[in-house]
Amino acid sequence: HMLESDLRKALDRGELHLNYQPIVDVEGVVTAAEVLLRWSHPERGFVSPSKFIPLAEESGLIIPIGEWVLRTACLQHLEWTSKQELPHFKLSVNVSLRQFLNHDFLTSVDRILEQTGFNPESLILEITEGYVHKHVEQAIFVLKQLDKRGIQIAVDDFGTGYSSLSRLKTLPIHILKIDRSFVRHLQSDSTNVSIVQAVIQMGQSMNLKVMAEGVETVEELMQLQALGCTQIQGYLITPPLPAKEFVAQYHQFA
Ligand code: G
Ligand code: G
Ligand code: MN
Ligand code: NA
Numbered sequence: 001h002m003l004e005s006d007l008r009k010a011l012d013r014g015e016l017h018l019n020y021q022p023i024v025d026v027e028g029v030v031t032a033a034e035v036l037l038r039w040s041h042p043e044r045g046f047v048s049p050s051k052f053i054p055l056a057e058e059s060g061l062i063i064p065i066g067e068w069v070l071r072t073a074c075l076q077h078l079e080w081t082s083k084q085e086l087p088h089f090k091l092s093v094n095v096s097l098r099q100f101l102n103h104d105f106l107t108s109v110d111r112i113l114e115q116t117g118f119n120p121e122s123l124i125l126e127i128t129e130g131y132v133h134k135h136v137e138q139a140i141f142v143l144k145q146l147d148k149r150g151i152q153i154a155v156d157d158f159g160t161g162y163s164s165l166s167r168l169k170t171l172p173i174h175i176l177k178i179d180r181s182f183v184r185h186l187q188s189d190s191t192n193v194s195i196v197q198a199v200i201q202m203g204q205s206m207n208l209k210v211m212a213e214g215v216e217t218v219e220e221l222m223q224l225q226a227l228g229c230t231q232i233q234g235y236l237i238t239p240p241l242p243a244k245e246f247v248a249q250y251h252q253f254a
Contacts, residue, residue, distance in 0.1 A: 015042065039071055126154045128157050130157070178210065182199075209230075
Protein backbone atom coordinates (compact mmCIF):
# COMPACT_ATOMS: atom_id res chain seq x y z
CA HIS A 1 0.00 0.00 0.00
CA MET A 2 1.56 3.24 -1.23
CA LEU A 3 -0.16 5.55 1.20
CA GLU A 4 0.79 3.29 4.09
CA SER A 5 4.48 3.32 3.29
CA ASP A 6 4.28 7.10 2.93
CA LEU A 7 2.60 7.37 6.31
CA ARG A 8 5.37 5.27 7.79
CA LYS A 9 7.85 7.98 6.71
CA ALA A 10 5.60 10.93 7.48
CA LEU A 11 6.56 11.16 11.14
CA ASP A 12 10.30 11.27 10.45
CA ARG A 13 9.87 13.71 7.61
CA GLY A 14 7.90 16.11 9.75
CA GLU A 15 4.80 15.94 7.56
CA LEU A 16 2.44 15.50 10.49
CA HIS A 17 1.24 18.45 12.48
CA LEU A 18 -1.45 19.28 14.99
CA ASN A 19 -4.48 21.51 14.88
CA TYR A 20 -6.34 22.75 17.94
CA GLN A 21 -10.06 23.38 18.26
CA PRO A 22 -11.34 25.22 21.35
CA ILE A 23 -14.20 24.01 23.54
CA VAL A 24 -15.86 26.98 25.26
CA ASP A 25 -18.35 27.23 28.10
CA VAL A 26 -21.40 29.49 28.30
CA GLU A 27 -19.40 32.18 30.09
CA GLY A 28 -17.14 32.32 27.07
CA VAL A 29 -14.15 30.69 28.75
CA VAL A 30 -12.01 28.28 26.73
CA THR A 31 -12.09 25.15 28.91
CA ALA A 32 -10.22 22.80 26.56
CA ALA A 33 -8.75 22.38 23.11
CA GLU A 34 -9.24 19.22 21.06
CA VAL A 35 -6.05 18.12 19.36
CA LEU A 36 -6.55 17.04 15.73
CA LEU A 37 -3.89 15.41 13.63
CA ARG A 38 -3.16 16.65 10.10
CA TRP A 39 -0.95 15.24 7.34
CA SER A 40 0.46 17.30 4.48
CA HIS A 41 1.76 14.80 1.96
CA PRO A 42 4.61 16.16 -0.24
CA GLU A 43 2.79 15.23 -3.48
CA ARG A 44 -0.82 14.59 -2.57
CA GLY A 45 -1.12 17.66 -0.37
CA PHE A 46 -3.53 17.51 2.51
CA VAL A 47 -4.69 13.95 3.21
CA SER A 48 -7.95 13.69 5.11
CA PRO A 49 -7.72 12.09 8.57
CA SER A 50 -10.78 10.01 7.71
CA LYS A 51 -8.49 8.35 5.16
CA PHE A 52 -5.18 8.03 7.00
CA ILE A 53 -6.37 7.44 10.58
CA PRO A 54 -8.04 4.12 9.65
CA LEU A 55 -4.88 3.23 7.72
CA ALA A 56 -2.76 4.08 10.76
CA GLU A 57 -5.04 1.92 12.89
CA GLU A 58 -4.93 -1.11 10.58
CA SER A 59 -1.16 -0.95 10.14
CA GLY A 60 -0.41 -0.33 13.82
CA LEU A 61 1.28 2.98 12.93
CA ILE A 62 -1.27 4.66 15.18
CA ILE A 63 0.86 3.54 18.15
CA PRO A 64 4.00 5.63 17.37
CA ILE A 65 1.85 8.34 15.77
CA GLY A 66 -0.43 8.48 18.82
CA GLU A 67 2.59 8.82 21.11
CA TRP A 68 3.94 11.62 18.95
CA VAL A 69 0.54 13.39 19.08
CA LEU A 70 0.35 13.22 22.87
CA ARG A 71 3.95 14.29 23.41
CA THR A 72 3.79 17.14 20.89
CA ALA A 73 0.49 18.44 22.25
CA CYS A 74 1.75 18.32 25.85
CA LEU A 75 4.90 20.25 24.92
CA GLN A 76 2.91 22.82 22.96
CA HIS A 77 0.49 23.29 25.85
CA LEU A 78 3.35 23.68 28.33
CA GLU A 79 4.92 26.30 26.13
CA TRP A 80 1.65 28.23 25.96
CA THR A 81 0.89 28.10 29.67
CA SER A 82 4.37 28.29 31.23
CA LYS A 83 5.21 31.49 29.39
CA GLN A 84 1.67 32.61 30.20
CA GLU A 85 1.09 33.19 26.55
CA LEU A 86 -2.36 31.70 27.17
CA PRO A 87 -4.49 31.15 30.28
CA HIS A 88 -5.04 27.60 31.48
CA PHE A 89 -7.25 25.14 29.60
CA LYS A 90 -7.24 21.36 29.19
CA LEU A 91 -5.95 19.34 26.29
CA SER A 92 -8.35 16.83 24.76
CA VAL A 93 -6.61 14.09 22.79
CA ASN A 94 -8.28 11.40 20.65
CA VAL A 95 -7.30 7.81 21.36
CA SER A 96 -8.09 4.97 18.95
CA LEU A 97 -9.26 1.57 20.10
CA ARG A 98 -6.01 0.07 18.89
CA GLN A 99 -4.01 2.45 21.10
CA PHE A 100 -6.30 2.07 24.08
CA LEU A 101 -6.06 -1.73 24.01
CA ASN A 102 -2.32 -1.82 23.39
CA HIS A 103 -0.58 -3.52 26.30
CA ASP A 104 1.88 -0.63 26.45
CA PHE A 105 -0.71 2.15 26.50
CA LEU A 106 -0.60 3.10 30.18
CA THR A 107 3.18 2.86 30.25
CA SER A 108 3.49 5.15 27.25
CA VAL A 109 1.07 7.70 28.72
CA ASP A 110 3.02 7.66 31.98
CA ARG A 111 6.32 8.00 30.15
CA ILE A 112 5.14 11.01 28.16
CA LEU A 113 3.66 12.71 31.23
CA GLU A 114 6.88 12.14 33.12
CA GLN A 115 9.20 13.24 30.31
CA THR A 116 7.23 16.39 29.57
CA GLY A 117 6.18 17.20 33.12
CA PHE A 118 2.61 17.66 31.91
CA ASN A 119 -0.05 17.71 34.63
CA PRO A 120 -2.36 14.69 34.14
CA GLU A 121 -5.23 16.76 35.53
CA SER A 122 -4.97 18.97 32.45
CA LEU A 123 -5.46 16.00 30.15
CA ILE A 124 -8.67 14.64 28.65
CA LEU A 125 -8.58 11.46 26.57
CA GLU A 126 -11.41 10.99 24.06
CA ILE A 127 -12.55 7.46 23.44
CA THR A 128 -15.65 6.19 21.65
CA GLU A 129 -18.43 4.11 23.17
CA GLY A 130 -17.62 0.96 21.24
CA TYR A 131 -14.41 0.28 23.16
CA VAL A 132 -16.10 -0.37 26.40
CA HIS A 133 -18.79 -2.46 24.81
CA LYS A 134 -16.41 -4.81 23.03
CA HIS A 135 -13.64 -5.23 25.59
CA VAL A 136 -15.28 -4.65 28.93
CA GLU A 137 -12.76 -6.08 31.38
CA GLN A 138 -9.69 -4.52 29.85
CA ALA A 139 -11.44 -1.21 29.19
CA ILE A 140 -12.55 -0.93 32.80
CA PHE A 141 -9.04 -1.68 34.03
CA VAL A 142 -7.45 0.96 31.77
CA LEU A 143 -10.12 3.55 32.58
CA LYS A 144 -9.61 3.06 36.32
CA GLN A 145 -5.86 3.44 35.94
CA LEU A 146 -6.27 6.66 33.97
CA ASP A 147 -8.75 7.94 36.55
CA LYS A 148 -6.23 7.28 39.35
CA ARG A 149 -3.79 9.58 37.58
CA GLY A 150 -6.36 12.37 37.42
CA ILE A 151 -6.80 12.08 33.66
CA GLN A 152 -10.37 12.76 32.50
CA ILE A 153 -12.17 10.54 30.03
CA ALA A 154 -14.56 11.91 27.42
CA VAL A 155 -16.88 9.61 25.51
CA ASP A 156 -16.62 10.90 21.92
CA ASP A 157 -19.45 10.67 19.36
CA PHE A 158 -21.81 9.94 22.23
CA GLY A 159 -25.14 8.51 21.14
CA THR A 160 -23.85 6.73 18.04
CA GLY A 161 -22.82 3.59 19.91
CA TYR A 162 -24.98 1.41 22.06
CA SER A 163 -23.48 1.35 25.52
CA SER A 164 -25.92 0.33 28.19
CA LEU A 165 -26.67 3.02 30.72
CA SER A 166 -26.11 0.61 33.58
CA ARG A 167 -22.58 0.01 32.35
CA LEU A 168 -21.85 3.72 31.79
CA LYS A 169 -22.86 4.34 35.38
CA THR A 170 -20.13 2.04 36.68
CA LEU A 171 -17.30 3.50 34.60
CA PRO A 172 -14.91 6.26 35.65
CA ILE A 173 -15.82 8.64 32.82
CA HIS A 174 -16.17 12.40 33.17
CA ILE A 175 -17.48 13.89 29.95
CA LEU A 176 -20.04 13.04 27.27
CA LYS A 177 -19.49 14.60 23.85
CA ILE A 178 -22.83 14.64 22.04
CA ASP A 179 -22.19 13.51 18.49
CA ARG A 180 -22.56 16.27 15.91
CA SER A 181 -25.27 14.35 14.03
CA PHE A 182 -27.62 15.18 16.96
CA VAL A 183 -26.65 18.85 17.02
CA ARG A 184 -27.67 19.36 13.37
CA HIS A 185 -30.95 21.18 12.66
CA LEU A 186 -31.83 21.47 16.32
CA GLN A 187 -34.37 24.18 15.52
CA SER A 188 -36.37 21.94 13.17
CA ASP A 189 -35.55 18.38 14.18
CA SER A 190 -37.60 17.51 17.25
CA THR A 191 -36.05 14.05 17.51
CA ASN A 192 -32.62 15.64 17.87
CA VAL A 193 -33.99 18.00 20.50
CA SER A 194 -35.26 15.03 22.49
CA ILE A 195 -31.97 13.18 22.16
CA VAL A 196 -29.90 16.18 23.25
CA GLN A 197 -32.28 16.78 26.14
CA ALA A 198 -31.98 13.15 27.24
CA VAL A 199 -28.17 13.20 27.11
CA ILE A 200 -28.02 16.43 29.10
CA GLN A 201 -30.37 15.07 31.76
CA MET A 202 -28.43 11.84 31.91
CA GLY A 203 -25.18 13.77 32.29
CA GLN A 204 -26.65 15.83 35.11
CA SER A 205 -27.92 12.79 36.98
CA MET A 206 -24.64 10.93 36.53
CA ASN A 207 -22.53 13.98 37.39
CA LEU A 208 -20.89 14.14 33.97
CA LYS A 209 -20.02 17.21 31.93
CA VAL A 210 -21.83 17.34 28.61
CA MET A 211 -20.27 18.94 25.55
CA ALA A 212 -21.89 19.49 22.17
CA GLU A 213 -19.64 19.06 19.16
CA GLY A 214 -20.19 20.25 15.62
CA VAL A 215 -22.03 23.44 16.54
CA GLU A 216 -22.24 25.44 13.32
CA THR A 217 -25.01 28.00 13.71
CA VAL A 218 -26.21 30.57 16.25
CA GLU A 219 -29.59 28.82 16.20
CA GLU A 220 -28.00 25.55 17.29
CA LEU A 221 -26.05 27.37 20.00
CA MET A 222 -29.20 29.04 21.35
CA GLN A 223 -31.12 25.77 21.37
CA LEU A 224 -28.27 24.03 23.18
CA GLN A 225 -28.10 26.78 25.79
CA ALA A 226 -31.86 26.62 26.30
CA LEU A 227 -31.51 22.86 26.85
CA GLY A 228 -28.82 23.48 29.49
CA CYS A 229 -25.73 22.44 27.53
CA THR A 230 -22.80 24.41 28.91
CA GLN A 231 -19.87 23.35 26.70
CA ILE A 232 -19.68 24.02 22.98
CA GLN A 233 -17.31 23.06 20.16
CA GLY A 234 -17.71 23.65 16.44
CA TYR A 235 -17.19 25.73 13.33
CA LEU A 236 -19.40 28.48 14.83
CA ILE A 237 -16.54 29.25 17.20
CA THR A 238 -13.77 28.16 14.86
CA PRO A 239 -12.63 25.16 12.82
CA PRO A 240 -9.51 23.40 14.14
CA LEU A 241 -6.50 25.75 13.80
CA PRO A 242 -2.73 25.41 13.53
CA ALA A 243 -0.97 26.35 16.79
CA LYS A 244 0.00 29.87 15.68
CA GLU A 245 -3.51 30.79 14.60
CA PHE A 246 -4.94 29.23 17.74
CA VAL A 247 -2.85 31.63 19.82
CA ALA A 248 -3.56 34.61 17.59
CA GLN A 249 -7.32 34.08 17.71
CA TYR A 250 -7.59 32.81 21.28
CA HIS A 251 -9.19 35.95 22.69
CA GLN A 252 -11.86 36.01 20.00
CA PHE A 253 -13.20 32.50 20.66
CA ALA A 254 -15.44 33.49 23.50
O1 G B 1 -10.86 16.62 12.69
P1 G B 1 -11.19 15.65 11.64
O2 G B 1 -12.51 15.60 11.02
O3 G B 1 -10.24 15.83 10.61
O4 G B 1 -10.93 14.18 12.27
C1 G B 1 -11.32 13.05 11.60
C2 G B 1 -11.27 11.87 12.54
O5 G B 1 -9.93 11.60 12.90
C3 G B 1 -12.04 12.09 13.84
O6 G B 1 -12.79 10.92 14.10
C4 G B 1 -10.97 12.26 14.86
O7 G B 1 -11.37 11.73 16.11
C5 G B 1 -9.82 11.45 14.28
N1 G B 1 -8.55 11.98 14.76
C6 G B 1 -8.04 13.22 14.55
N2 G B 1 -6.85 13.36 15.16
C7 G B 1 -6.61 12.19 15.78
C8 G B 1 -5.54 11.70 16.60
O8 G B 1 -4.58 12.38 16.92
N3 G B 1 -5.62 10.41 17.01
C9 G B 1 -6.66 9.60 16.70
N4 G B 1 -6.64 8.37 17.17
N5 G B 1 -7.69 10.03 15.97
C10 G B 1 -7.68 11.30 15.52
O1 G C 1 -14.70 12.02 15.83
P1 G C 1 -14.31 13.33 16.40
O2 G C 1 -15.38 13.95 17.20
O3 G C 1 -13.01 13.32 17.14
O4 G C 1 -14.11 14.24 15.14
C1 G C 1 -13.78 15.55 15.22
C2 G C 1 -13.96 16.06 13.81
O5 G C 1 -15.05 16.97 13.72
C3 G C 1 -12.76 16.78 13.33
O6 G C 1 -12.47 16.31 12.08
C4 G C 1 -13.20 18.22 13.20
O7 G C 1 -12.53 18.86 12.13
C5 G C 1 -14.66 18.06 12.92
N1 G C 1 -15.47 19.20 13.30
C6 G C 1 -15.24 20.06 14.30
N2 G C 1 -16.22 21.01 14.37
C7 G C 1 -17.08 20.72 13.38
C8 G C 1 -18.29 21.33 12.91
O8 G C 1 -18.79 22.32 13.46
N3 G C 1 -18.89 20.74 11.87
C9 G C 1 -18.41 19.63 11.25
N4 G C 1 -19.07 19.14 10.22
N5 G C 1 -17.27 19.04 11.65
C10 G C 1 -16.62 19.56 12.70
MN1 MN D 1 -12.92 13.81 19.13
NA1 NA E 1 -17.09 13.10 17.50
